[in-house]
Amino acid sequence: MSMTPTQEARYALDYQLGPDDLRGEARTEYDRLAAERASAPAAVPVQAPVPSRDREDRSSWPHAVADGLAVGSLIASLFGFSIVGVIVGAIHVSNAHKERKRGSAVAAWGIGLGIAGLVAEVILVIVLIAAMAAVSHAGYSTSY
Numbered sequence: 001m002s003m004t005p006t007q008e009a010r011y012a013l014d015y016q017l018g019p020d021d022l023r024g025e026a027r028t029e030y031d032r033l034a035a036e037r038a039s040a041p042a043a044v045p046v047q048a049p050v051p052s053r054d055r056e057d058r059s060s061w062p063h064a065v066a067d068g069l070a071v072g073s074l075i076a077s078l079f080g081f082s083i084v085g086v087i088v089g090a091i092h093v094s095n096a097h098k099e100r101k102r103g104s105a106v107a108a109w110g111i112g113l114g115i116a117g118l119v120a121e122v123i124l125v126i127v128l129i130a131a132m133a134a135v136s137h138a139g140y141s142t143s144y
Contacts, residue, residue, distance in 0.1 A: 005029045013037065066106035067092065073110025077117055085114030 003011065009029035012022055019030045069092035077085030089111035093103040 006033075009033050062101055066104045069095065070104040070107035070110065073107050074113070075110075077110045077113035080117060082114040082117030082121060085110045086118070089114065 005025035006029050008022060008026040010033060011017070012019065012026075012030055013033055019027050019034075022030050069088050073085045073089035073092060075085075076082075076088060089107040092107040093111075096103045096107075
């Protein structure tokens with residue numbers, strides 16, 4: 001399948017080939033298309049659309065100092081009151097967000113240690129229940 005003279009001319013223009021390789025009608029089409037492209041306004045590069053952000057950039061927010069809630073969260077988590085530590089730490093983070101400040105790292109540690117404590121407490125309860133079940137079941141004989 002051979003190309004038409006217009007297709008040959010467009011190919012030559014698109015791939016920056018010279019008109020010397022073209023013959024007859026293709027060369028005439030090349031000259032016509034080159035003149036059209038030269039007279040056309042220059043294409044303005046299109047910038048990629050900036051994705052809309054529903055939330056503002058928080059990197060400009062001031063750093064939060066560790067207030068009483070953050071310290072209370074850490075202390076409660078360290079002393080084994082894990083649920084209290086997680087709740088108080090979450091309250092601190094919520095208040096910091098409302099005041100457009102960054103949350104304190106002390107509260108983050110309180111929340112993290114509180115969650116770790118909760119996981120350890122749940123594992124301990126499961127082990128104790130399993131141990132009690134094993135001990136209570138050991139006293140029964142299986143023979144009748």
